[in-house]
Amino acid sequence: MDDRTRRELLASGVAVGTVGLAGCSTGGETDTSETTDTGTATQTPTEPDYDTALTHDATAWEGYDAEWTAPATNPEGEYETELLVENLEIPWDLSFAGEKLFITERTGRVRVYDSGTVSDIAAPQDAIDAGSLEPGSDDSSWFVDGGEGGTMGVAAHPGYPEPPLVYVYYTATTDDGIENRLAYLDASAENPAANSKTLLSTPASSVHNGGRITFGPANYLWVTTGDTGDGALAADPSSLAGKILRLMPEGEPAPDNPGLDAPEVYTMGHRNPQGIDWLPTATPIINEHGPGPDEVSRLVAGGDYGWPTARRADAYTGSDYHRPLASGAVAGTTWAPSGSTFYTGDVEPLAGRYLVGALASQQLVAFTLTREGAEPPLGETGVRYDADWLGEGYRATSHALLTDELGRIRHLEAGPDGALYAITSNRDGRASEGFPRERDDVLVRITAA
Numbered sequence: 354m355d356d357r358t359r360r361e362l363l364a365s366g367v368a369v370g371t372v373g374l375a376g377c378s379t380g381g382e383t384d385t386s387e388t389t390d391t392g393t394a395t396q397t398p399t400e401p402d403y404d405t406a407l408t409h410d411a412t413a414w415e416g417y418d419a420e421w422t423a424p425a426t427n428p429e430g431e432y433e434t435e436l437l438v439e440n441l442e443i444p445w446d447l448s449f450a451g452e453k454l455f456i457t458e459r460t461g462r463v464r465v466y467d468s469g470t471v472s473d474i475a476a477p478q479d480a481i482d483a484g485s486l487e488p489g490s491d492d493s494s495w496f497v498d499g500g501e502g503g504t505m506g507v508a509a510h511p512g513y514p515e516p517p518l519v520y521v522y523y524t525a526t527t528d529d530g531i532e533n534r535l536a537y538l539d540a541s542a543e544n545p546a547a548n549s550k551t552l553l554s555t556p557a558s559s560v561h562n563g564g565r566i567t568f569g570p571a572n573y574l575w576v577t578t579g580d581t582g583d584g585a586l587a588a589d590p591s592s593l594a595g596k597i598l599r600l601m602p603e604g605e606p607a608p609d610n611p612g613l614d615a616p617e618v619y620t621m622g623h624r625n626p627q628g629i630d631w632l633p634t635a636t637p638i639i640n641e642h643g644p645g646p647d648e649v650s651r652l653v654a655g656g657d658y659g660w661p662t663a664r665r666a667d668a669y670t671g672s673d674y675h676r677p678l679a680s681g682a683v684a685g686t687t688w689a690p691s692g693s694t695f696y697t698g699d700v701e702p703l704a705g706r707y708l709v710g711a712l713a714s715q716q717l718v719a720f721t722l723t724r725e726g727a728e729p730p731l732g733e734t735g736v737r738y739d740a741d742w743l744g745e746g747y748r749a750t751s752h753a754l755l756t757d758e759l760g761r762i763r764h765l766e767a768g769p770d771g772a773l774y775a776i777t778s779n780r781d782g783r784a785s786e787g788f789p790r791e792r793d794d795v796l797v798r799i800t801a802a
Contacts, residue, residue, distance in 0.1 A: 400550040401539040403516035405602035407572035411635035414570035416697060421633035423723040424705045427732035428752050431802035432700070434759065434775075438471055439792035442485045443503070444776040446565065446692065447766040448519070450509035454768070455519055456776070456796065459483050459503035463521055463538070463546075466796065475538055475546030479525045480504055485780040489791040494782035499524070500559030501579075502531065506566035508574065510537070510602065517541035522566045522576065524557050533557040535566065535576060535604060552604025553617070555593040556581045561625040561642075565692060570635040573607045574600045577639065579625040584661025587622050590614040595623045595660060597639065597652060611655030622658040622674065628693030628709055628764075632722065638678075640690035640709050646682035647690050649707070649720055650675065651746055666742040679720060679738040679749035689713035691778075692764025699771030700801050710762030712778065715786060717754045717762055717799075722747040759797065760788035773799040 411417060443459040454466040455474075460483045463474040483499025486492055502524030510518040518537045525534050533555045539548035553576075561579030569575050580587040580595035587595025591614035599607040599619040606616035613621065626641035637652040646664055659674035669676045681687055689712035696708050707720040723729035729750045731737060738749040755762075763778040776796050779789035 396547065398547055398549045401516070401518060401537070401542075401548050403518060403539075405510065405516060405518065407511060407602055409571045409573060409607075411569075411571040414635065416631075416633055417570060417635060418633035421705075422727060423721050423729070425723075425728055425730055426702070427730045427735065428702045428706060428719040428721070428754065429732050429734060430702045432755060433800050433802045434755075435798045435800070436792070436795055437774075437798055438466060438796040439794075440488055441776070441794040441796065443483075443763075443778050443781050444794055444796065445503070445505045445763055445778070446507045447764055447774060447776060448507045448509045448567075449766060449768060450513040450519075452769060453509075454766075454774070454796075455507050455509055457504045457507045457521065457523075459499070459505065459778075459781070460485050461504050461523075463504065463507060463519065465540075474519070474540060475521075475549075477504060477521070477523050477525065477546070479527075481524045481526055481531060483524075486782055486789060488780065488789055488793050490780070490789060492782065496559065497782045502533070502557055502559060502562050505533075505562065505564030506576070508566045508568055511568050511572055514541065519545075520552075520566055520574065522564050524562060525554075531557040533562055533564070533578070535600075553593075553598075553600070556586065558582050561595075563623075563626055565627050565629055567629060569599075569637065570631050572602075574602060574604075575619070575629055575637070576600065577623070577626040577629055580623070580660065584624070587624060587660045588657075588662070590618065590621055593617060596621050597623065597626065597629070597637075613655065619654060620652050620656045620658060620675075622656075622660045624660040627691045630693055630695040630707065632695055632707075633697070638693075638695065638707055638722070640688075640693055642689060643681065643687065645687070646680045647688045648677035648681070649679040649690070649709070649749060650677045651744060666740065670742050676742060676744040678722065678744045678747050679751060680740075680743065683738050683740055683743070684736045684751065687713050688716075688718055690718065691762070692766075694765045694767055694773075696765075696767055696773060698767040698773060700773050700799065702801060703773060708765050708773070710765050710775065711753075712761040712763070712783070714753070714756070715760050715762070715784070715788070716756040717765065717775070719752045719754055721750045721752075723750065724748075755799075757786045759795070760784050760786070760790075760793065768798070775799060
């Protein structure tokens with residue numbers, strides 16, 4: 354990266370101000386602005402008018418492979434990380450749309466990385482006022498302003514730029530407290546934030562907000578929600594908290610959802626899931642935070658994954674709860690798993706594995722999910738999850754990579770160039786082992802050395 358490009362990237366970090374998902378009108382629309390007690394103008398957004406419809410056939414997905422088998426090799430090796438952007442403010446999610454890479458910052462911005470530079474799209478005007486530590490700070494605060502809420506998930510419409518819609522999941526302030534909202538905005542508009550539509554709202558709290566959104570193989574929109582610190586909500590089939598949701602592009606429940614009390618729900622009984630992706634067989638895989646044992650699980654429509662009742666072997670045994678494929682109880686460690694991707698790119702040692710960004714352990718965890726009957730990899734540092742109380746269908750093996758090289762890895766995403774992209778959350782007050790550094794937070798590209 355030359356000095357000119359670096360200056361451009363750093364200069365792009367200027368805040369957007371009050372432009373938001375409830376932003377100002379454009380064109381000849383009627384001005385519906387009001388003035389709040391703080392003197393900030395708020396406007397009713399103009400809803401984009403596009404055809405968002407998609408086909409919903411997982412077998413037509415370009416990544417579909419019913420005969421897929423996991424690699425038998427180990428992912429241990431040397432990897433190179435190329436710094437692309439520095440001094441981000443707690444970036445939370447990534448979504449590629451061709452060469453464009455949409456990025457959210459938990460502090461309240463949606464941004465795009467394109468042709469070596471970063472520019473701002475919108476700052477949700479009603480988003481909570483989340484904060485961050487300064488780069489290189491030696492402060493430690495388990496809860497910076499906003500707690501675990503903020504501007505989180507982002508997903509470009511699968512047809513982008515036709516329609517030019519970008520979906521965002523963020524924590525908003527209301528007259529009755531806070532809530533998490535799913536909305537989309539028109540990224541082609543002069544003021545994209547003012548051209549938006551709220552599709553869904555879910556419970557919110559200072560903890561356990563979930564927040565990952567992504568389109569799956571059949572073009573449904575999936576949303577991970579946390580229990581907001583109240584495990585009873587995860588066990589309540591009528592609540593949207595502690596769930597995996599599966600939606601149409603306009604926010605309606607997918608028509609073949611399992612029919613729980615809340616029709617948006619695909620699975621229930623989750624504590625704080627922040628990662629989801631699919632095997633080439635179109636099988637959904639998620640990961641979620643503890644307490645204590647974190648988990649990686651295969652999703653089955655209508656399944657109850659046990660929270661808050663089951664988290665360890667004694668509670669799962671003899672129950673009808675769906676069991677994890679991998680548990681931190683077996684590994685004897687805490688990952689604090691966040692964003693994840695089933696990687697099919699060109700970094701060969703990692704290809705064919707479910708890759709998870711780990712926060713507390715400050716590493717990339719590579720899970721190899723081997724069909725029953727095939728021989729899984731192990732290696733000197735691998736952990737095999739073969740306890741008889743774990744889930745069926747796949748045998749999981751994990752390898753820890755890049756430990757303390759990047760710090761808290763928040764999310765991973767494969768790029769159109771075949772490389773692996775990652776963002777960090779070192780400015781959220783919880784980093785250790787020398788983080789945050791003066792350059793944090795960062796976007797990096799990972800390749801094989």
